[in-house]
Amino acid sequence: xxxxxxxxxxxxxxxxxxxxxxxxxxxxxxxxxxxxxxxxxxxxxxxxxxxxxxxxxxxxxxxxxxxxxxxxxxxxxxxxxxxxxxxxxxxxxxxxxxxxxxxxxxxxxxxxxxxxxxxxxxxxxxxxxxxxxxxxxxxxxxxxxxxxxxxxxxxxxxxxxxxxxxxxxxxxxxxxxxxxxxxxxxxxxxxxxxxxxxxxxxxxxxxxxxxxxxxxxxxxxxxxxxxxxxxxxxxxxxxxxxxxxxxxxxxxxxxxxxxx
Amino acid sequence: xxxxxxxxxxxxxxxxxxxxxxxxxxxxxxxxxxxxxxxxxxxxxxxxxxxxxxxxxxxxxxxxxxxxxxxxxxxxxxxxxxxxxxxxxxxxxxxxxxxxxxxxxxxxxxxxxxxxxxxxxxxxxxxxxxxxxxxxxxxxxxxxxxxxxxxxxxxxxxxxxxxxxxxxxxxxxxxxxxxxxxxxxxxxxxxxxxxxxxxxxxxxxxxxxxxxxxxxxxxxxxxxxxxxxxxxxxxxxxxxxxxxxxxxxxxxxxxxxxxxxxxxxxxxxxxxxxxxxxxxxxxxxxxxxxxxxxxxxxxxxxxxxxxxxxxxxxxxxxxxx
Numbered sequence: 001x002x003x004x005x006x007x008x009x010x011x012x013x014x015x016x017x018x019x020x021x022x023x024x025x026x027x028x029x030x031x032x033x034x035x036x037x038x039x040x041x042x043x044x045x046x047x048x049x050x051x052x053x054x055x056x057x058x059x060x061x062x063x064x065x066x067x068x069x070x071x072x073x074x075x076x077x078x079x080x081x082x083x084x085x086x087x088x089x090x091x092x093x094x095x096x097x098x099x100x101x102x103x104x105x106x107x108x109x110x111x112x113x114x115x116x117x118x119x120x121x122x123x124x125x126x127x128x129x130x131x132x133x134x135x136x137x138x139x140x141x142x143x144x145x146x147x148x149x150x151x152x153x154x155x156x157x158x159x160x161x162x163x164x165x166x167x168x169x170x171x172x173x174x175x176x177x178x179x180x181x182x183x184x185x186x187x188x189x190x191x192x193x194x195x196x197x198x199x200x201x202x203x204x205x206x207x208x209x210x211x212x213x214x215x216x217x218x219x220x221x222x223x224x225x226x227x228x229x230x231x232x233x234x235x236x237x238x239x240x241x242x243x244x245x246x247x248x249x250x251x252x253x254x255x256x257x258x259x260x
Numbered sequence: 261x262x263x264x265x266x267x268x269x270x271x272x273x274x275x276x277x278x279x280x281x282x283x284x285x286x287x288x289x290x291x292x293x294x295x296x297x298x299x300x301x302x303x304x305x306x307x308x309x310x311x312x313x314x315x316x317x318x319x320x321x322x323x324x325x326x327x328x329x330x331x332x333x334x335x336x337x338x339x340x341x342x343x344x345x346x347x348x349x350x351x352x353x354x355x356x357x358x359x360x361x362x363x364x365x366x367x368x369x370x371x372x373x374x375x376x377x378x379x380x381x382x383x384x385x386x387x388x389x390x391x392x393x394x395x396x397x398x399x400x401x402x403x404x405x406x407x408x409x410x411x412x413x414x415x416x417x418x419x420x421x422x423x424x425x426x427x428x429x430x431x432x433x434x435x436x437x438x439x440x441x442x443x444x445x446x447x448x449x450x451x452x453x454x455x456x457x458x459x460x461x462x463x464x465x466x467x468x469x470x471x472x473x474x475x476x477x478x479x480x481x482x483x484x485x486x487x488x489x490x491x492x493x494x495x496x497x498x499x500x501x502x503x504x505x506x507x508x509x510x511x512x513x514x515x516x517x518x519x520x521x522x523x524x525x526x527x528x529x530x531x532x533x534x535x536x537x538x539x540x541x542x543x544x545x546x547x548x549x550x551x552x553x554x555x556x557x558x559x560x561x562x563x564x565x566x567x568x569x570x571x572x573x574x575x576x577x578x579x580x581x
Contacts, residue, residue: 050464090458090461104465115446117446
């Protein structure tokens, strides 16, 4: 049973169909890649799934529950976390506090519980700190623990973004160009991280321009162009798909992979 | 001496000074200290919203007024004891806060500020025009002090003296600080700050921004009501002129001058802005000019408020040490 099923998803901005009749699904624990030329609507798909935009038509079903048009915090609590295309976290919080903020939605202490510092509030605080420490270890961010997030290297900030998303305990993670602006070494490390995330039985939906990453990591790939799905399948099949090559014609990304 | 015992003695010292203060101070300075206490509660209430959630309320004097009028009317018209009317007035103010928050918190930044400004003005106009209840522009005079608390077989504690009011007001000040401190260091506090830093992102990591903005606004209104009630029974007189936009602005300025996003900031701001106009009696008419200048200087040179100076010094020290 698919963990996420998108059916006939359509989004109009004015008269423009940014996404048109898009259907696909993701299996539990799968890594699905999403590629397409600039402006194809990849990030829009993410925004529609996570509730930033609500679709004009169509359905998003997560774990057999219709989540179309729900609020972003609600969708996150259901188990979908994302990172943004641009580095996004709380730059004025420490790295640890960023992760604890991510844990927020998995804690319940109410107002009185917090003011009276009850057993529940203290236990949750301790658990959040423990989980945050664990994620620090998982992503090898320990040495930046008490630094302000804005002061750590860019690649580490991207990693922190993933850490915050993991702290919300998702079953599915949407990664929007995680390798953007990274050098080959950092990209390689990122790929290792993504594979480690999959080992945790978390499905990954990945937008990436770096074809090396896409081809290496993804089990299946979805290709968008002008808001429509033009191809879907395994990496080899996608690489040889005439329509995909057509869409990418002149684009260095694809040529490079093919020559290599 | 290790650090914890040093801290312990420091707090003992502070406690001794605070308990001795009302017996040592003369009538008028003590009055100023008491008034400062009330402004501390109000500034903390605005500071929660402004410093932690990042929304500036320009109508807090309305909540201050609702607390004051509710308690006074309950006591003088309905014959309630102060000890009953006090919590009720705070809860009524909280209710108003919840309702106004429901509408105004849909807006952000300057739009929210203007919306609260509008609500503040509406409520002030109600105070002015609902003569049968509020006494209109003349206000209400002869407001009784809090009822005495009897201590069986011995005596009773009355609240007519400035000393007794000092202990009442500062008791509540400490309770306010305690609640705020706990709240800010809890998951709710984290959520407030997350919303302040980046609302959309906060929602994407599962924080219901609206819920927590509403919580902060409601708690903030509650404490503004507490301040208003204390003020009415301490001054024995209220009128719509005590709850104008001017007072709302004073509160915003107190928080900015003291330092946003801290608890100490609003406290320092409240004390300073209560004492300065009194100490400079001769130039009282230029109060707003002085405030304006102060605000400009603070915003340009001390973006973290007066608390920023202390942080700067302690950072310097820890670097050289």
